[in-house]
Every structure is written in structure tokens, then in C-alpha cells.
Amino acid sequence: MTAPTDAEHAPNVARMYDYFLGGCHNFAADRAAAEKILEIFPDTGIAAQANRHFLRRAVRHAAEQGIRQFLDIGAGLPTQGNVHEIVRQVAPDSRVVYVDHDPIAVAYARRLLPTDDRTVVVHADLRRPDELLAHPEVRAAIDLDRPVAVLLVAVLHFVTDAEDPYAAVARLRDATAPGSHLVVSHLTMDGAPPLPAQQGQAVYRRSSAPLVPRAHADVLRFLDGYDLVEPGLVPVAEWRPDGEPQERVSHGYGGVGVRR
Numbered sequence: 001m002t003a004p005t006d007a008e009h010a011p012n013v014a015r016m017y018d019y020f021l022g023g024c025h026n027f028a029a030d031r032a033a034a035e036k037i038l039e040i041f042p043d044t045g046i047a048a049q050a051n052r053h054f055l056r057r058a059v060r061h062a063a064e065q066g067i068r069q070f071l072d073i074g075a076g077l078p079t080q081g082n083v084h085e086i087v088r089q090v091a092p093d094s095r096v097v098y099v100d101h102d103p104i105a106v107a108y109a110r111r112l113l114p115t116d117d118r119t120v121v122v123h124a125d126l127r128r129p130d131e132l133l134a135h136p137e138v139r140a141a142i143d144l145d146r147p148v149a150v151l152l153v154a155v156l157h158f159v160t161d162a163e164d165p166y167a168a169v170a171r172l173r174d175a176t177a178p179g180s181h182l183v184v185s186h187l188t189m190d191g192a193p194p195l196p197a198q199q200g201q202a203v204y205r206r207s208s209a210p211l212v213p214r215a216h217a218d219v220l221r222f223l224d225g226y227d228l229v230e231p232g233l234v235p236v237a238e239w240r241p242d243g244e245p246q247e248r249v250s251h252g253y254g255g256v257g258v259r260r
């Protein structure tokens with residue numbers, strides 16, 4: 001990547017995640033913060049890969065159920081196995097809208113992804129779902145009268161309770177047709193000792209977004225109004241493993257619901 005501007009000097013959660021995944025779209029400040037996280041939780045890179053594997057399996061499942069429209073909110077920087085590549089293996093005519101609130105992630109996605117009328121990159125914020133849904137490019141690509149898969153993968157844990165992520169997710173649910181899917185993965189500290197958890201959160205407090213791990217019951221609430229697909233909300237690596245080689249390391253829960 002080219003030399004950082006002032007805005008890029010602070011660690012950024014999208015680029016830290018890129019570093020955890022072994023990507024090259026990150027700067028020194030991102031790498032330094034990510035290395036601090038790796039000192040505290042050495043298997044974070046493996047857990048990030050497990051999250052991507054969950055995303056791949058969940059998205060493929062939705063496509064196999066007949067979903068042809070995908071709204072990937074908090075999509076992040078392009079990486080190996082982007083959503084449009086996964087779903088088009090099942091259904092080449094699928095539409096994919098990538099959404100992120102980070103202008104740099106959006107700029108890189110626009111530059112690196114083959115955008116056309118079926119693959120769109122939109123700058124919008126999960127915390128403002130009405131604006132997101134009303135965005136002209138979202139409206140052009142997604143028909144809300146037909147089922148859509150809304151992907152909220154490793155993004156809700158960057159939205160604090162004070163910002164009311166539950167209301168935002170409920171708004172997205174209410175705007176989508178019955179049969180729509182919700183794919184959620186979410187960081188947890190269930191079972192983690194308190195000190196490393198606090199140390200990890202301290203690193204993220206100095207980044208572009210605070211980290212808000214949630215307990216199982218609190219993640220489950222995001223899926224209110226949806227019927228959970230088996231095996232329910234489980235550690236991401238345990239959600240329908242499909243024989244692809246992967247280490248069973250999960251730092252969060254993953255689940256898929258179908259809107260009633």
C-alpha cells in the first residue's frame with residue numbers, strides 16, 4: 001500500500017483483521033496493534049481464518065437454499081474467498097452488495113473487486129440502517145420483496161450497546177422478506193480469563209473502533225425473529241464443518257437464521 005495519510009496513522013480494525021488473515025493491505029500502526037493482540041491471544045490469526053471459513057460455509061448454505069441476493073455489512077477489505085466468489089460457484093446470477101463504513105476499506109474494495117451491476121461496494125453504516133437500506137446502489141441491486149441474506153460477520157462486536165445494535169438488526173430484519181437469512185458471527189470472551197480480555201479491549205480502545213465481546217445469550221438476541229438453522233449459535237468452527245482443512249479454533253459464535 002502507498003504511504004499512510006494522517007487518518008491512516010491510527011490502528012484500524014479492518015486493516016488489523018487483514019493483517020491477522022495474512023493480507024498486505026495494512027500499515028505499521030495496524031501491524032503494531034495487531035501484534036499486541038497476538039501477544040495476548042496468540043491464536044488470533046487462526047481464529048480469523050476460522051471466521052472466514054464460517055462465512056464461506058454459511059454463505060454457501062444460503063445460496064444452496066435459493067438465496068440470490070447478499071448484503072454483506074462490515075465486509076472489510078477484499079481477501080481470498082470473497083462473498084461474490086463463493087455464491088457464484090452455486091448461483092452465477094447472484095447479486096452481492098458489500099457495505100462498510102470505513103472509507104479506506106470501501107476504496108480498496110472498489111479498486112480490487114470486479115464491480116458491476118451484480119457486485120456493488122457501498123459506503124454506509126450499520127448503525128444507520130434506514131440510510132443503508134435507502135442507499136440508491138443498495139436499492140438498485142437488492143429487491144427487498146425477495147429473500148436476501150444479510151451478513152453481519154465479525155462486525156457487531158464493533159458496535160457498543162449505547163449505539164443500540166439490536167435496534168439496527170431488528171430494522172434490517174423488518175425490512176427484509178420472510179425466508180431471508182441472517183448470518184451472524186460475533187466475538188465472545190465466554191470462558192476467557194478476565195485479564196487478557198481487558199488487555200485486548202484496551203488495544204482496540206486506541207484503534208478505530210472499540211471491541212465489545214458479548215456472551216452467548218446476548219449474541220442470540222440478534223437472531224430474534226429468525227428460526228435458527230442447525231446446529232444453532234455455536235463456536236464458529238463448529239458450525240457445519242465441511243471437511244475443508246481447518247484448525248478448530250473459535251474466538252466467537254456463529255449462526256444462521258431464517259426470517260419467519
Ligand SMILES: C[S@@+](CC[C@H](N)C(=O)[O-])C[C@H]1O[C@@H](n2cnc3c(N)ncnc32)[C@H](O)[C@@H]1O
Pocket residue numbers: 013014017051052055073074075076077099100101102105124125126127152153154155158159209
Ligand atoms: C473484522 S472485519 C470483518 C470483515 C468480514 N465481515 C469478515 O468477517 O471476514 C470488521 C469490518 O466491519 C467494519 N465495520 C465496523 N463497524 C461498522 C459499522 N458500524 N458499519 C459498517 N461497517 C462497520 C470495519 O470497518 C471492518 O471492515
